[in-house]
Amino acid sequence: MPKSKIIKAIVDDEVSLAQSLTRLQVIAHDLKNKELETWAESELVGYSSESDVPEYRHAKSINFTYSGINNMVHQVKNVPLDPGFLGMEVLEQIADVRFTQSITAFEALLDGADSSVHLDRSIFANEVDKNSNGGIQCFSIGQTIPKSFFQNALAEIKNRLLKSFLLLEEEFGCLDGLGIDVSNQPASKIERVNYEINSGVLRVQVDPPIQKDEPMSSKIAWNIIAPIITAVIGGLLVIVAQTLLGLPTP
Template identity: 30%
Template sequence: MPKSKIIKELVNDEISLEKALHRVIVLAKDLKDFKLEQWAKNEIRGYSNPEEIPEYRRVNFIFIGSYIGGGLKYNDAPLPMEFLKQLSPEEQKNITTYKMKESLGFLKLSIEKNEKLGRPVTPENMQLFSVGTNTEILLARGEINLPEIIAIVNEVKTRVLDILCELEDKFGCLDDMDISNGSDTIKEEARQKINQIIICDTYNNMEIGDGNTIKKSNFLSKLFKK
């Protein structure tokens, strides 16, 4: 049974996830665990380095818009995705999914407001959805369903709890926020276990080129660029 107050408070939603992450930063400094410290800061501030974004922040990206096809006009409808047939399964994944770089606070605010995240597709990229079809794309946007954002926040909370429980197991009660007196051996064991919790594989982004040519790039990153 956890005895540290911070663990009980986080489980019972008595403190915010951001506050728990700030406490993790303090503990990481005592542990001299730069990876843990950086992970906690990234979750609070958002990820500035795409290569550091964990796999659990990958969400499905849905393209919606208006287009004319077969003499009919479709509004707020899923866009044709015939161009995906030109791509390998891995490339398809990189086009239809997106790694969220936004801060935890931004994601939580979107949940509170019950807002879908998304942005318009730029005119130069809209033509892509016409590839292999007899359609004229009028408007296009990308959307991320809210349950996927909720899943990211829940995953971060679970990992914070796993980290705190690991630290409590190695160093005892965390209420004093001081684990500096632990032996080097115990600290190294904790660092290794914690790194297993926070480290995830990453995927290369993709980009869409001019016309009907598809090449490696960061189309979705451009789509979300402010």
Template identity: 30%
Template sequence: MAKSKIIKDLANSSVDTITALKRTKVLVSAFNNAEISKWLDYEISGYPTDATLPSYRKVHGSLRGSYFKGSMANHMTWNNVSIPLGKMPDDIKELLLSVKFHESVEALRMLTEKSKAVGSEISKTIPADFFSNIAHFNNDPYMIITSARVIVGEHIVSNIFSVIENKLLDMLMILEKEFGCLDELDIDTTAKSEEEIEAINNKILVLVYNDNRVSIGDGNKIKDSTIASEIK
């Protein structure tokens, strides 16, 4: 069977991620599956602040900033350099370097395009009241941090799109196998039994939620830092 154009377009990158998500939303509406629809809606419109993010939207960056050592009258200064983490415990390091993207795919696309256009970096700002903790873990009372942010490479953000598109491709291929050509954006579920529909739903749900949905950093103030909508 020839592949549906909607699948070929996505596989060939002939359509953007937001268009593929909207097309898939129309297709799966026939299933009335709240979990699948919620995932599609969140990717299209963005994740609420209280929503649990999928693991592919939680990434890690590197700590960079400025600091000086010594007195105000006599000191050495380092600007926009990698800041050492010293003997920082792994759990705190995880919280510090973790960056969570709640933005819609369209907002993420604009973020990455702006980053490329101006040659800037995507970053998360670290609150100033955490600076002393970083110095403490470096066992350096003379280390005075003046700014700090977690830098996320543009390629890491771009990988979010790859994961989403791969999930959509797998989802569309399941639907095509079960219902035939998808190019009319309409599928007829009446020929399937309730058990068959449930089995299809379960296959799709596994594709969507095949990751650890535990939110790292719940209740910790670092997770409430200004997240990667910043480019500096």
């Protein structure tokens, strides 16, 4: 069973994702894990560029609706729009939507009773007018993203948080303090833990930690001590055997 209150709070939804990310950001800083710290910070304040957005924040959609005039006569509202009227160049720009906003703004997209989120694409009304030869005049255009996408993305963020905290607790104990005191932890252990989180949880391509050779002084010391220990243990075993057999001992 987990010992840390933060883990139980995440599982039971007693703490917001933003608070959990803040806690993880502090711990990542203690561990000098730049990848983990950057991920937590980006989720908290938003991603600085679309190229940095992780895959779970990518939504692909060519579902569009529009309100306007159809066949230059009929006024319509929120009816499906054939994506072909937007043209391939526009579709290449907007079919893959990358959400860069902060975690709180991302969560807010789930507000409301609608089953979908509609992104405003009215800026492309002229493209539709041109490609339809004036047959469709759009007052507004919306791109439809199902809310299940946002729910799945938030579940992935929660999963990554939980996995990170479970691994950290397994290695460093209870996490109820603000951070982790790693002053007495071997550097090799910290490097290994950071690698396991970055590659296994964040799925970042990082090089595994370099296996450092044991210092020569340690090897020499062990080569001297090991035979002594073996001899002492052997001598004790002989004495015990002689005692059990009733033989005289030296």
